[in-house]
Amino acid sequence: MTAKVVITGIGVATPNGLGVDDYWAATRVGKNAIGPVTRFDAAQYPSKLAGEIHDFTAEDHLPSRLIPQTDRMTRLALVAADCAFEDAGVKPGDIPEFDMGVVTASASGGFEFGQNELKKLWGQGSQYVSAYQSFAWFYAVNSGQISIRNGMRGPSGVVVSDQAGGLDAIAQARRQIRKGSKLIFSGGFDASICPWGWVAQLAGGLMSTDENPERAYLPFDTDANGYVPGEGGALLILEDAEAARGRGATNIYGEIAGYGATFDPKPGSGREPGLRRAIEAALADAGLTAGDIDVVFADAAGTPELDRVEADAISAVFGPGGVPVTAPKTMTGRLYSGAAPVDVVAAVLAMREGLIPPTTNVTLSPEYDIDLVTGSARTAPVRAALVLARGYGGFNSAVVVRAAD
Amino acid sequence: MSQEFTIDDLKRILLEGAGADEGVDLDSDILDTDFEELGYESLALLETGGRIEREYGISFDDDTLAENRTPRALVATVNALLKDAVGV
Structure with missing residues (x-):
């Protein structure tokens, strides 16, 4: 079911x-x-x-x-x-x-x-x-x-x-x-x-x-x-x-449409980290393709190695600069288990207003070919959003949130 | 002269250690109301008992809190222990 x-x-x-x-x-x-x-x-x-x-x-x-x-x-x-x-x-x-x-x-x-x-x-x-x-x-x-x-x-x-x-x-x-x-x-x-x-x-x-x-x-x-x-x-x-x-619910913010989770291979194995597979699994679970996603809420680890892994995974799935990416957690710091649920909230509110909140303080490194929303918010219709979160030690999870109607 | 433990002491310690349930008025006549009815489960009583032991320098038996189900009973038990302590 x-x-x-x-x-x-x-x-x-x-x-x-x-x-x-x-x-x-x-x-x-x-x-x-x-x-x-x-x-x-x-x-x-x-x-x-x-x-x-x-x-x-x-x-x-x-x-x-x-x-x-x-x-x-x-x-x-x-x-x-x-x-x-x-x-x-x-x-x-x-x-x-x-x-x-x-x-x-x-x-x-x-x-x-x-x-x-x-x-x-x-x-x-x-x-x-x-x-x-x-x-x-x-x-x-x-x-x-x-x-x-x-x-x-x-x-x-x-x-x-x-x-x-x-x-x-x-x-x-x-x-x-x-x-x-x-x-x-x-x-x-x-x-x-x-x-x-x-x-x-x-x-x-x-x-x-x-x-x-x-x-x-x-x-x-x-x-x-x-x-x-x-x-x-x-x-x-x-x-x-x-x-x-x-029951006449008045606030239907959005649908939890897809989910994927993977675990990274053993360090030093040389195998690709698991984040890309988690994204692809979440998209498949939602019955969507990369082109259907209007914004990605990044895990945004803030260390060069982990940022590299995330940017590579996003580019591999969406193509270079293929989707707006943002990390509003730059305003609050990382909230551990609270971070991704807050990003899901941001995603449904972005849908409601048609506005992608910004990644603050950051100037995108030329190393990464992602379309990071920096400076101020970007007006854009948002019908489906991807939220990413990684856990210390190799956890990768992705959720697709879709407008509910 | 032995120290006396009163219902007001018990109420103060209950509030410090476990707070009070919404809808329960500790200032009403609670002397014969079961602790459970007042919203204090076994853990709240364990915390309360520990605070009484610390403050009054007495020790409860393992089943003191299980056996004294009302404020009146617990106050009486504490006073008996305080009297014994002075008598030693």
């Missing part, structure tokens, strides 16, 4: 916007949200910049019962879930509890919560560690907390494949709807701008050490020198297209 699966509600929280309207107003004009780390003192670390969410107070949105047991990423996800329900015009009780599920992605888990409890363990003793450490750090905790808060007891889970996970979770949600679930929440949130999260990411060796917010994260630029981390993500409500129309 290959029912059409559509996005009917969105909750988004990024460094440059809380909620769909704020996020898009900032993104369409290229508003930068990368700045010095303020959540902890980063002076002694080699990387000092991040995309932080500054105007979020969890206590304004969530009951006090949830505050002592949640990491920041979970608080953001719970509030985004509330917004997505409202956006979709559905209340948690409207649909039978076993027909609704939650499939999110997580790259880090609740690092800030975990760090605080480890500090208590080593600084004060085991009796000071919160009982909630048992789950608050855990990768699956966002799915679990959203499920409990909203009474969603259908198929649920978590996908852990770094940045690619944001798309892998959406694909898994689509499978569950095709198997008969009525409504699945999907997407991802990460927020680990704390010393423990920082050193874990620094160990990967791919973080930028530039201290100029406009020069630190420059994918596809001659001066590309790593990425800047950010916090946030997006949650999407996915439903069967017919069922959504049947």
Whole structure:
């Protein structure tokens, strides 16, 4: 059974916007949200910049019962879930509890919560560690907390494949709807701008050490020198297209039309990386050809080797300069599992307005023959978009989003 | 003189460690209401128990929290333990 699966509600929280309207107003004009780390003192670390969410107070949105047991990423996800329900015009009780599920992605888990409890363990003793450490750090905790808060007891889970996970979770949600679930929440949130999260990411060796917010994260630029981390993500409500129309859904943003995922060959094998095959698989799954795609939202790793792999894969499928490519994440930094769901949001909003948001701060290197949308947004009809995401260690995922009508 | 543990101490520690459910008023008469009805599951009670032990320098048995299902029972148990501690 290959029912059409559509996005009917969105909750988004990024460094440059809380909620769909704020996020898009900032993104369409290229508003930068990368700045010095303020959540902890980063002076002694080699990387000092991040995309932080500054105007979020969890206590304004969530009951006090949830505050002592949640990491920041979970608080953001719970509030985004509330917004997505409202956006979709559905209340948690409207649909039978076993027909609704939650499939999110997580790259880090609740690092800030975990760090605080480890500090208590080593600084004060085991009796000071919160009982909630048992789950608050855990990768699956966002799915679990959203499920409990909203009474969603259908198929649920978590996908852990770094940045690619944001798309892998959406694909898994689509499978569950095709198997008969009525409504699945999907997407991802990460927020680990704390010393423990920082050193874990620094160990990967791919973080930028530039201290100029406009020069630190420059994918596809001659001066590309790593990425800047950010916090946030997006949650999407996915439903069967017919069922959504049947209940009178008013926001049908777009269809999750195709998905492909591959894993890179062993390093040093000399074989081609897996990204091109993931793109081709997603196009085939959507029943589209390269010429049908109006824009590509790039993974945009920001390191020369990885940018090269991505530019080569895009050019191989679409031809040199064959499709507009953009990376609005240059405004926010890389949001780990939250990045690709945010790009899916950007893709459907690009369709709605007929406007491709820009890749900021970047001057395209002559090394790459892609049509990168730099400087400011580009007006263009968008009917189908390809979103790419890669995860540390070789994950490649691609999703095709198509206008729903 | 032994320290006394009151319902207000318990409410303060519940709020610090586990917060309060929407729709539950801890300032109403809760002395004989089951913790579960007040929205506190086993993990919330474990956290609350740990905080009481730390603050008052006492130790619960493994089943203290399972056996004392209401604020009145838990307050009484804590006070008994405090009295024993002074008596030693």
